[in-house]
Amino acid sequence: MTESTDTDIRDALLAYTGDEPPLPFGYEQVVTAGRRVRRRRRAAAAAAGSLVFVAVAGVAVTGLPHDPAPFAVGGPSWPALDPAPFCAAAAAPPSTPAIAPTTVVRDLNDYRVRIPVEPADHAAARLSCRLATVVPPLLPGFRFHLIPGAPEDGLPLRVEPAQVFDPAQPQTTLPVFSAGALVSDDEGVGEIGFGAWPAGETVAEATANCAGCEVRTGPDGATVLIDVMTGDAGLRTVNVWVHRADTVTFATTSNAVPDPATDADRQEVGRPDPPLTLDQLVRLAAAPELTLFP
Amino acid sequence: MWTVADPDADFAAYFAGRVSAVRRLAFALCGDWHTADDLVQLTFVKLYPRWSRVRGGQIDAYVRRALVNNFLSHVRKHRRETVMAEVPDAAVPETERHDDLGQALRRLPPQQRAVVVLRHLEDLSVAEVAELLQLAEGTVKSQSARGLAALRAVMSHTVTPRETRP
Numbered sequence: 001m002t003e004s005t006d007t008d009i010r011d012a013l014l015a016y017t018g019d020e021p022p023l024p025f026g027y028e029q030v031v032t033a034g035r036r037v038r039r040r041r042r043a044a045a046a047a048a049g050s051l052v053f054v055a056v057a058g059v060a061v062t063g064l065p066h067d068p069a070p071f072a073v074g075g076p077s078w079p080a081l082d083p084a085p086f087c088a089a090a091a092a093p094p095s096t097p098a099i100a101p102t103t104v105v106r107d108l109n110d111y112r113v114r115i116p117v118e119p120a121d122h123a124a125a126r127l128s129c130r131l132a133t134v135v136p137p138l139l140p141g142f143r144f145h146l147i148p149g150a151p152e153d154g155l156p157l158r159v160e161p162a163q164v165f166d167p168a169q170p171q172t173t174l175p176v177f178s179a180g181a182l183v184s185d186d187e188g189v190g191e192i193g194f195g196a197w198p199a200g201e202t203v204a205e206a207t208a209n210c211a212g213c214e215v216r217t218g219p220d221g222a223t224v225l226i227d228v229m230t231g232d233a234g235l236r237t238v239n240v241w242v243h244r245a246d247t248v249t250f251a252t253t254s255n256a257v258p259d260p261a262t263d264a265d266r267q268e269v270g271r272p273d274p275p276l277t278l279d280q281l282v283r284l285a286a287a288p289e290l291t292l293f294p
Numbered sequence: 295m296w297t298v299a300d301p302d303a304d305f306a307a308y309f310a311g312r313v314s315a316v317r318r319l320a321f322a323l324c325g326d327w328h329t330a331d332d333l334v335q336l337t338f339v340k341l342y343p344r345w346s347r348v349r350g351g352q353i354d355a356y357v358r359r360a361l362v363n364n365f366l367s368h369v370r371k372h373r374r375e376t377v378m379a380e381v382p383d384a385a386v387p388e389t390e391r392h393d394d395l396g397q398a399l400r401r402l403p404p405q406q407r408a409v410v411v412l413r414h415l416e417d418l419s420v421a422e423v424a425e426l427l428q429l430a431e432g433t434v435k436s437q438s439a440r441g442l443a444a445l446r447a448v449m450s451h452t453v454t455p456r457e458t459r460p
Contacts, residue, residue: 006414006442008449009414009442009445009446009449010414010415010417012395012445012449013322013395013411013414013415014318014415016322016395016396016399017318017319017321017322017415018318020314020317020318020321020327021327023313023314023317023331024331025331025335027306027309027310029335030309030335030338030339030342031305031306031342033335033339033342034338034339034340034341034342034343035342035343037339037340037342037343038342038343
């Protein structure tokens with residue numbers, strides 16, 4: 001028997017792996033899927049009680065305070081949003097079967113999470129209908145843009161099922177819905193975002209986990225957690241979580257915009273003030289129409 | 295000034311420059327191109343949202359680790375790997391030599407296979423493989439030796455067929 005050398009082994013491995021067939025996917029597919037992963041991560045971070053769509057501690061912020069407009073936002077923009085297609089879909093019976101009534105006991109805290117029975121696509125249409133109806137009147141004169149990284153066929157503020165419940169993997173697929181948009185006017189560009197997910201912790205736990213948050217009692221006894229963040233460079237972000245029954249809704253507004261050159265981990269101040277006020281955010285997030293258990 | 299420029303130029307360059315090598319590594323690990331391409335695509339998709347953090351460091355090391363982890367996860371999900379036939383003891387045509395090497399590779403336990411491929415295809419040091427797989431260096435050495443012995447046995451059949459044929 002002939003003893004093969006390490007060089008022979010390497011040469012053999014190179015030859016074995018050298019007959020490559022054509023690559024069945026391309027760079028564009030990778031980037032499209034990668035952006036989808038990034039959006040889901042951000043939504044999942046929100047569901048975990050983190051701050052989504054916003055700068056977090058340690059995130060670098062560039063730009064000067066009150067750095068004047070104009071800001072250039074590439075890609076398509078919309079002067080208004082059309083809720084009609086979403087409302088029509090929401091008014092129609094779901095085209096997919098309802099989810100069997102389920103509760104999931106979280107490994108993390110033993111909390112019994114109630115899973116919505118409404119099909120995810122139907123819930124997304126219903127939530128999109130609500131946002132596209134009520135948000136534009138709050139932002140007169142603004143144009144709406146896609147969040148960087150959104151699919152080219154996306155729409156601003158269209159709610160997406162960022163995570164769809166899978167009974168086979170209940171711990172890691174608790175449903176999350178999210179929507180976002182950049183909005184611009186003469187003063188510059190800001191970001192708005194919304195989310196909804198089934199409660200995964202008690203209100204007491206959520207309050208304890210929201211260090212420094214203001215706690216208010218909202219309509220119908222809902223608990224409203226408010227976190228206002230001000231950065232050194234003039235960054236201002238307001239986050240609102242509303243805990244009502246088994247649904248948590250989230251709304252955020254920021255005068256920061258993601259810096260696409262750094263994969264949205266850095267943010268720049270896009271306008272002097274966030275596009276929405278705190279009171280507007282609270283009213284939006286506290287609307288009973290955003291429940292996941294209609 | 296915030297503008298939507300092309301934020302992905304360096305990611306695109308890395309993808310173009312490295313995807314072929316990453317495919318070969320994936321194929322050596324799993325043994326079929328279809329699965330290899332799934333693993334490679336998953337690896338780059340996961341890399342994309344982390345690019346800004348990874349690109350300042352050891353990108354190749356990150357990609358190798360992600361790929362191997364994806365491979366080991368794949369194996370755990372598909373525990374029934376193909377049962378391979380015995381290695382023929384007769385000489386085989388040169389065109390089938392690669393198949394024999396592939397069969398020998400696939401017979402190795404997945405982690406041992408990863409050790410052999412990382413050491414001898416990727417040319418990583420024992421220390422680098424140990425760090426990547428979170429193994430003791432001694433474990434890497436022993437698994438590499440066992441894996442190589444299996445591959446050498448196959449190569450002895452195929453490299454010198456006359457010696458093994460009556």
